[in-house]
Ligand code: ADP
């Protein structure tokens with residue numbers, strides 16, 4: 001899959017996620033407006049004013065964080081290859097995708113071990129892979145009540161195991177076998193590029209993907225990646 005296609009897919013993805021981001025930023029704006037009103041009315045109660053300001057600052061910081069991570073993801077891919085902390089990147093991507101999950105009534109769960117889990121690769125591409133998998137999992141839940149997408153990261157020996165699970169629509173064996181082919185999509189607004197790109201990146205990382213799926217039950221993507229030895233200048 002060429003880098004132009006990968007970039008096109010990325011823009012498509014972030015475009016589709018944008019609407020949920022608007023909500024994520026509007027909510028803190030509304031909250032801050034309310035607290036500013038309270039502050040202007042709370043004549044002289046320093047303790048209250050202090051608490052309201054603290055809430056405002058943390059609300060603004062959260063909105064700013066999500067926006068800047070979202071914007072960082074929209075930038076064109078670079079060619080860098082470095083030690084990447086998968087734990088941190090998974091956390092960031094989950095934060096960026098949580099508004100999209102909320103908008104689709106999907107609970108997004110994240111379980112990972114503390115500390116670092118380093119792989120050698122391009123952090124922007126890895127974020128994009130995670131975003132694709134999470135987005136697909138959320139979209140697979142369009143018809144599911146109590147929809148849950150769970151992200152689990154574990155390490156064992158010299159490997160990282162990342163599981164993206166959903167209790168959504170699932171796939172038949174025939175469908176599952178077509179995964180990763182360019183332009184294979186069952187969605188009206190799908191590009192069929194997300195998984196093709198993701199599989200390519202995982203291969204570049206020296207990893208592998210296994211899919212287990214059952215129609216109307218859900219799907220599990222299990223990604224295995226080789227870990228690298230920690231070094232002093234790692235991110
Ligand atoms: P797109 O999302 O644009 O359709 P992708 O390459 O991301 O393209 O996915 C290709 C196809 O694989 C989807 O259209 C869908 O049919 C199937 N698919 C991917 N992930 C899942 C999932 N978690 N559950 C069910 N089907 C999935």
Ligand code: MG
Pocket residue numbers: 132135136194195
């Ligand atoms: Mg997709």
